[in-house]
Amino acid sequence: MQHLISLEDMDRDRLLTLLDRAQQFAELDARAAQPDSLAGVHVVNLFFEPSTRTRLSFEIAAHRLGADVVNFDAERSSTLKGETLADTFRTVEAMGAQLFIVRHGDSGACELLSELAGSGTHIVNAGEGRNAHPTQGLLDMLTIRQFSALPFEQLSVAIIGDIRHSRVARSDLHALRALGCRDIRVCAPDALLPDAGELHGYRVIDVTDDALRNADVVMTLRLQRERMEDGLVDSLEGYYAGYGIDQRRLSLAKPDAFVMHPGPMNRGVEIESAVADGPRSAILRQVANGVAVRMAVMEALVEHCN
Amino acid sequence: MQHLISLEDMDRDRLLTLLDRAQQFAELDARAAQPDSLAGVHVVNLFFEPSTRTRLSFEIAAHRLGADVVNFDAERSSTLKGETLADTFRTVEAMGAQLFIVRHGDSGACELLSELAGSGTHIVNAGEGRNAHPTQGLLDMLTIRQFSALPFEQLSVAIIGDIRHSRVARSDLHALRALGCRDIRVCAPDALLPDAGELHGYRVIDVTDDALRNADVVMTLRLQRERMEDGLVDSLEGYYAGYGIDQRRLSLAKPDAFVMHPGPMNRGVEIESAVADGPRSAILRQVANGVAVRMAVMEALVEHCN
Amino acid sequence: MQHLISLEDMDRDRLLTLLDRAQQFAELDARAAQPDSLAGVHVVNLFFEPSTRTRLSFEIAAHRLGADVVNFDAERSSTLKGETLADTFRTVEAMGAQLFIVRHGDSGACELLSELAGSGTHIVNAGEGRNAHPTQGLLDMLTIRQFSALPFEQLSVAIIGDIRHSRVARSDLHALRALGCRDIRVCAPDALLPDAGELHGYRVIDVTDDALRNADVVMTLRLQRERMEDGLVDSLEGYYAGYGIDQRRLSLAKPDAFVMHPGPMNRGVEIESAVADGPRSAILRQVANGVAVRMAVMEALVEHCN
Numbered sequence: 001m002q003h004l005i006s007l008e009d010m011d012r013d014r015l016l017t018l019l020d021r022a023q024q025f026a027e028l029d030a031r032a033a034q035p036d037s038l039a040g041v042h043v044v045n046l047f048f049e050p051s052t053r054t055r056l057s058f059e060i061a062a063h064r065l066g067a068d069v070v071n072f073d074a075e076r077s078s079t080l081k082g083e084t085l086a087d088t089f090r091t092v093e094a095m096g097a098q099l100f101i102v103r104h105g106d107s108g109a110c111e112l113l114s115e116l117a118g119s120g121t122h123i124v125n126a127g128e129g130r131n132a133h134p135t136q137g138l139l140d141m142l143t144i145r146q147f148s149a150l151p152f153e154q155l156s157v158a159i160i161g162d163i164r165h166s167r168v169a170r171s172d173l174h175a176l177r178a179l180g181c182r183d184i185r186v187c188a189p190d191a192l193l194p195d196a197g198e199l200h201g202y203r204v205i206d207v208t209d210d211a212l213r214n215a216d217v218v219m220t221l222r223l224q225r226e227r228m229e230d231g232l233v234d235s236l237e238g239y240y241a242g243y244g245i246d247q248r249r250l251s252l253a254k255p256d257a258f259v260m261h262p263g264p265m266n267r268g269v270e271i272e273s274a275v276a277d278g279p280r281s282a283i284l285r286q287v288a289n290g291v292a293v294r295m296a297v298m299e300a301l302v303e304h305c306n
Numbered sequence: 307m308q309h310l311i312s313l314e315d316m317d318r319d320r321l322l323t324l325l326d327r328a329q330q331f332a333e334l335d336a337r338a339a340q341p342d343s344l345a346g347v348h349v350v351n352l353f354f355e356p357s358t359r360t361r362l363s364f365e366i367a368a369h370r371l372g373a374d375v376v377n378f379d380a381e382r383s384s385t386l387k388g389e390t391l392a393d394t395f396r397t398v399e400a401m402g403a404q405l406f407i408v409r410h411g412d413s414g415a416c417e418l419l420s421e422l423a424g425s426g427t428h429i430v431n432a433g434e435g436r437n438a439h440p441t442q443g444l445l446d447m448l449t450i451r452q453f454s455a456l457p458f459e460q461l462s463v464a465i466i467g468d469i470r471h472s473r474v475a476r477s478d479l480h481a482l483r484a485l486g487c488r489d490i491r492v493c494a495p496d497a498l499l500p501d502a503g504e505l506h507g508y509r510v511i512d513v514t515d516d517a518l519r520n521a522d523v524v525m526t527l528r529l530q531r532e533r534m535e536d537g538l539v540d541s542l543e544g545y546y547a548g549y550g551i552d553q554r555r556l557s558l559a560k561p562d563a564f565v566m567h568p569g570p571m572n573r574g575v576e577i578e579s580a581v582a583d584g585p586r587s588a589i590l591r592q593v594a595n596g597v598a599v600r601m602a603v604m605e606a607l608v609e610h611c612n
Numbered sequence: 613m614q615h616l617i618s619l620e621d622m623d624r625d626r627l628l629t630l631l632d633r634a635q636q637f638a639e640l641d642a643r644a645a646q647p648d649s650l651a652g653v654h655v656v657n658l659f660f661e662p663s664t665r666t667r668l669s670f671e672i673a674a675h676r677l678g679a680d681v682v683n684f685d686a687e688r689s690s691t692l693k694g695e696t697l698a699d700t701f702r703t704v705e706a707m708g709a710q711l712f713i714v715r716h717g718d719s720g721a722c723e724l725l726s727e728l729a730g731s732g733t734h735i736v737n738a739g740e741g742r743n744a745h746p747t748q749g750l751l752d753m754l755t756i757r758q759f760s761a762l763p764f765e766q767l768s769v770a771i772i773g774d775i776r777h778s779r780v781a782r783s784d785l786h787a788l789r790a791l792g793c794r795d796i797r798v799c800a801p802d803a804l805l806p807d808a809g810e811l812h813g814y815r816v817i818d819v820t821d822d823a824l825r826n827a828d829v830v831m832t833l834r835l836q837r838e839r840m841e842d843g844l845v846d847s848l849e850g851y852y853a854g855y856g857i858d859q860r861r862l863s864l865a866k867p868d869a870f871v872m873h874p875g876p877m878n879r880g881v882e883i884e885s886a887v888a889d890g891p892r893s894a895i896l897r898q899v900a901n902g903v904a905v906r907m908a909v910m911e912a913l914v915e916h917c918n
Contacts, residue, residue, distance in 0.1 A: 095902070590703070593703050
């Protein structure tokens with residue numbers, strides 16, 4: 001594995017290997033001795049969309065493995081002076097950077113860069129268009145494995161919210177299917193559902209209450225404010241009434257069900273504060289697992305070419 | 307001591323312990339071997355107000371103790387997307403960051419975060435509202451101790467300028483009183499004095515010349531340009547005439563008196579260049595002491611929970 | 613050598629010493645053990661003009677030598693609050709930073725800072741006004757030495773483009789002359805040539821084809837878009853027709869001639885993509901050499917005072 005662009009074609013064995021290694025990192029105290037798998041490696045955060053939380057998570061993960069990290073502030077860089085994405089990438093690669101953490105608004109940007117990359121250079125997709133956010137998918141799987149007593153094959157997973165525009169949902173769907181999950185329910189306003197035939201392996205359920213009934217895992221997605229401006233959602237209040245995860249709705253799921261959210265949360269829009277901060281919230285564990293998963297991914301990529 | 311939020315309740319012994327340790331760091335060459343008290347610790351600069359100089363000082367201090375440092379650019383972060391301060395904090399904490407250097411425009415922000423923090427997480431107030439800037443207070447005390455032959459109990463300290471809006475002045479007042487200083491004189495235009503009863507332990511003196519007479523220490527404060535816009539100060543020239551520290555005024559103080567300023571300076575507004583750059587200026591020593599004090603503080607907080 | 617401000621007065625021996633050391637770094641794998649020549653040194657990127665690529669190159673070079681790096685974001689700093697350049701510099705110096713990488717729009721800024729600097733502080737000019745960009749000059753010389761079989765004394769070098777406003781061209785001219793190069797040809801629209809008598813040691817050639825004929829090295833320069841806005845260039849198309857380096861023009865140079873560009877490139881303006889990406893392009897090697905040269909420079913400056 002030279003790059004991590006998507007979970008779409010990742011097989012079950014590779015997924016499990018990454019999750020097992022991430023679990024070790026999740027259990028390793030940050031102040032204990034760490035493997036220096038990335039010693040001498042320069043990691044570059046090449047972010048064309050701002051995302052402080054994802055950048056920090058990668059940065060902390062890279063530091064823990066002994067890497068040096070530099071931040072490429074794409075909003076201020078020569079891309080402003082008309083340099084192409086390819087030239088920007090080749091330039092930083094020529095400086096000796098080996099691991100590129102790429103965030104970009106356009107689907108396909110990471111694929112493009114991976115085609116340009118030399119054999120010792122690695123691309124990690126840190127969120128791209130509406131296409132894929134594979135480390136988020138992995139950290140969600142790690143979280144499910146930690147919280148659930150059941151194997152993926154027996155889980156019922158409800159995904160509530162803007163699946164249409166969500167790279168998180170796409171990566172989650174790919175990973176859940178690869179891990180054998182057979183009951184994936186999706187619920188959202190029509191305008192926020194994917195086009196027919198675009199995605200596979202899930203059932204659309206019209207009513208949120210029905211989607212949650214006896215679910216083991218409840219994943220809710222962030223509602224971008226742009227959806228309002230674009231007229232896809234009438235009002236935040238109406239969205240919350242129809243799709244917000246509150247305590248009443250959560251009580252329809254299994255007694256040991258838990259709630260996930262990729263963050264940042266809109267409290268009172270897609271999730272009730274009592275749920276977000278409650279005993280069945282896995283949200284902060286997701287964040288912690290993000291560091292562990294990114295350590296596992298970066299280590300696997302760099303070891304690939306040693 | 308898990309957090310450093312204010313000097314208001316810090317007792318004399320703890321203050322002196324921190325100053326003693328800071329003095330050791332001040333004498334330790336930066337290229338010599340340093341204690342790795344923060345090895346494996348992630349320090350996060352969580353700055354909601356820009357302050358390059360304070361951020362750099364903490365960053366250099368943290369590096370010298372072996373920490374990894376990440377910068378959270380609050381102006382570009384998810385706080386823009388409507389995430390609450392509490393969620394932002396909890397998220398970065400969940401990533402494994404242990405030491406939060408917090409700068410915020412609102413008084414109370416650090417207190418709020420300290421209530422959310424887990425037992426292994428530390429908050430350092432790096433300037434908050436008009437409330438407190440405790441590491442500035444500590445570095446000022448360290449500087450006074452280095453420059454003055456007298457103990458705090460026998461010092462006459464004149465603080466000239468915008469005490470009303472100054473978190474620096476508040477932290478200095480707390481520390482000076484805890485260290486036993488009995489002669490603290492304050493001088494400013496009426497609109498820049500604190501409300502009656504808000505602060506204690508100082509005398510208001512109307513005329514700058516009188517405030518400086520036989521003083522051992524002259525602290526002058528930055529005049530924010532907003533004070534002009536808000537009509538609290540008529541003109542910069544008038545302010546300088548009334549409250550600027552120039553060579554003539556300084557000659558009224560004791561022969562070995564010295565001048566301090568928290569920076570950045572408005573030359574020709576609150577201080578004359580000949581004074582700022584003269585032999586009785588302690589201003590650059592304050593900056594150097596800032597690194598030493600921050601090393602001592604961060605070390606003390608992290609060792610607290612080991 | 614305490615500072616690196618310009619190549620104007622650097623003699624041949626010192627230039628060759630730096631290039632020899634840089635060559636060693638260019639051949640040293642980034643993941644192999646590196647000399648820790650900058651251990652305990654704080655390097656500050658003090659950039660008053662944005663330049664992500666130059667900053668990254670210095671940052672990677674500094675990390676490889678074991679330095680800690682902090683970024684001073686001059687656009688957001690106290691310079692905005694009216695602090696002078698001198699005060700900003702003295703403040704960061706007082707924090708213990710030893711190596712200042714300075715980028716500034718005004719010619720003379722680095723000279724000014726070098727006069728303020730203490731004996732253990734070093735200034736590296738990372739691009740200043742239209743005056744000098746000495747590490748770019750050095751990396752260009754290293755690249756020429758790697759690509760060319762001939763000694764500098766026998767080389768024909770054609771510099772095409774906006775020499776008038778180019779600090780890169782000035783540093784290249786200084787270095788080429790110090791290394792003995794006798795055939796330096798310059799070609800540009802009249803408005804982009806330097807004033808008569810300002811620079812020395814080159815011949816102006818009116819027609820690009822003539823300038824390239826039998827050249828060993830073709831250096832093309834970036835055309836800033838401002839030149840259009842200022843009316844110095846009529847159109848990008850016209851500029852490309854007259855001065856763009858394309859395959860036909862390159863065929864006029866010697867068969868083993870190669871093309872250099874300081875980046876970022878305007879493809880289709882000063883250079884054809886087929887040339888930029890072709891087998892005779894040295895452009896990415898220049899970028900790689902930038903890291904090696906900056907390692908050599910920083911090491912030499914810091915060792916100077918040990």
